[in-house]
Amino acid sequence: xxxxxxxxxxxxxxxxxxxxxxxxxxxxxxxxxxxxxxxxxxxxxxxxxxxxxxxxxxxxxxxxxxxxxxxxxxxxxxxxxxxxxxxxxxxxxxxxxxxxxxxxxxxxxxxxxxxxxxxxxxxxxxxxxxxxxxxxxxxxxxxxxxxxxxxxxxxxxxxxxxxxxxxxxxxxxxxxxxxxxxxxxxxxxxxxxxxxxxxxxxxxxxxxxxxxxxxxxxxxxxxxxxxxxxxxxxxxxxxxxxxxxxxxxxxxxxxxxxxxxxxxxxxxxxxxxxxxxxxxxxxxxxxxx
Amino acid sequence: xxxxxxxxxxxxxxxxxxxxxxxxxxxxxxxxxxxxxxxxxxxxxxxxxxxxxxxxxxxxxxxxxxxxxxxxxxxxxxxxxxxxxxxxxxxxxxxxxxxxxxxxxxxxxxxxxxxxxxxxx
Numbered sequence: 093x094x095x096x097x098x099x100x101x102x103x104x105x106x107x108x109x110x111x112x113x114x115x116x117x118x119x120x121x122x123x124x125x126x127x128x129x130x131x132x133x134x135x136x137x138x139x140x141x142x143x144x145x146x147x148x149x150x151x152x153x154x155x156x157x158x159x160x161x162x163x164x165x166x167x168x169x170x171x172x173x174x175x176x177x178x179x180x181x182x183x184x185x186x187x188x189x190x191x192x193x194x195x196x197x198x199x200x201x202x203x204x205x206x207x208x209x210x211x212x213x214x215x216x217x218x219x220x221x222x223x224x225x226x227x228x229x230x231x232x233x234x235x236x237x238x239x240x241x242x243x244x245x246x247x248x249x250x251x252x253x254x255x256x257x258x259x260x261x262x263x264x265x266x267x268x269x270x271x272x273x274x275x276x277x278x279x280x281x282x283x284x285x286x287x288x289x290x291x292x293x294x295x296x297x298x299x300x301x302x303x304x305x306x307x308x309x310x311x312x313x314x315x316x317x318x319x320x321x322x323x324x325x326x327x328x329x330x331x332x333x334x335x336x337x338x339x340x341x342x343x344x345x346x347x348x349x350x351x352x353x354x355x356x357x358x359x360x361x362x363x364x365x366x367x368x369x370x371x372x373x374x375x376x377x378x379x380x381x
Numbered sequence: 382x383x384x385x386x387x388x389x390x391x392x393x394x395x396x397x398x399x400x401x402x403x404x405x406x407x408x409x410x411x412x413x414x415x416x417x418x419x420x421x422x423x424x425x426x427x428x429x430x431x432x433x434x435x436x437x438x439x440x441x442x443x444x445x446x447x448x449x450x451x452x453x454x455x456x457x458x459x460x461x462x463x464x465x466x467x468x469x470x471x472x473x474x475x476x477x478x479x480x481x482x483x484x485x486x487x488x489x490x491x492x493x494x495x496x497x498x499x500x501x502x
Binding site for chain 2: 319334
């Protein structure tokens with residue numbers, strides 16, 4: 093039962109963390125109820141999509157359907173990674189401006205496009221591991237029909253509650269940070285999440301034979317941190333850490349960070365006094381693949 | 382916006398060419414050797430599967446039930462859900478010789494196994 097608790101906690105943690113940070117962003121942007129409505133709509137949509145994806149997974153008959161589902165998952169993770177990265181870059185450019193009395197203007201600057209992006213990210217973050225959790229619990233439920241279905245449900249709920257508590261702690265914790273540190277810390281967390289999604293998407297494509305692995309594996313750091321252990325599983329889920337990555341994964345992971353760091357350097361945090369023109373800076377629009 | 386568009390165009394052509402090449406490489410791979418692995422009662426059969434090193438192949442994982450399983454390997458960077466009564470195929474390799482742990486993420490207590498990649502004798 094401890095395993096059930098841990099698995100549900102681990103599977104929900106990423107989504108709950110992302111949602112916690114988005115919530116904090118919206119609070120700092122002063123988008124109020126309008127922003128939160130988009131966020132919760134995304135979460136609800138993510139839960140619904142999880143159920144649909146779980147059902148689809150169980151009903152897949154042909155190879156073609158299997159591949160279609162895999163492409164869909166890759167698209168989900170790719171879109172989520174792109175949107176998250178874009179949000180962090182936008183926050184990096186505009187974070188300093190979010191101080192104090194410009195809230196009303198910012199509220200206008202953060203257009204519906206950005207809030208839609210927030211909703212979509214929440215939806216994808218939930219649906220990414222949600223379907224798997226649904227299938228996991230469904231499978232266990234079938235097997236445990238007579239033996240301890242209640243204990244099972246209890247453990248699952250406890251795991252989910254623990255994930256919520258973790259996110260709440262994080263949200264509480266970052267509230268006391270000053271603006272600079274707040275955006276730095278949450279930005280790093282979200283970028284690692286995006287990198288992890290990118291690695292998962294690429295692994296999926298390699299497993300489908302679409303991308304070559306090149307050299308598999310390039311190295312082995314299991315001695316340093318074993319991703320089969322609990323700490324290692326968490327690192328794998330939250331940062332994209334892989335102890336025995338293929339060259340393709342290493343190249344993509346490195347490429348992601350080179351791209352992000354270059355963008356961060358090119359657009360240093362805006363330290364100039366905020367201007368009207370500044371407040372109307374373009375909000376992140378969802379990227380079209 | 383226009384700067385982004387120019388950038389996209391600049392990056393776009395080589396990226397598309399690279400993608401086409403990769404897709405071609407992927408499509409060519411369909412005459413690969415298929416190696417079977419079964420899951421029954423939340424256990425792998427066989428628990429140790431020997432595969433050729435340095436060769437691309439397809440691993441066909443068939444779940445004979447009764448439960449849903451997720452075939453997973455941290456060492457090989459693969460995870461796929463396998464509903465009971467179904468098979469999935471995963472491309473693997475070319476692998477360096479070595480031992481790679483596999484497990485069923487939904488039954489980690491019992492579903493443990495190993496893929497051993499060995500050179501041709």
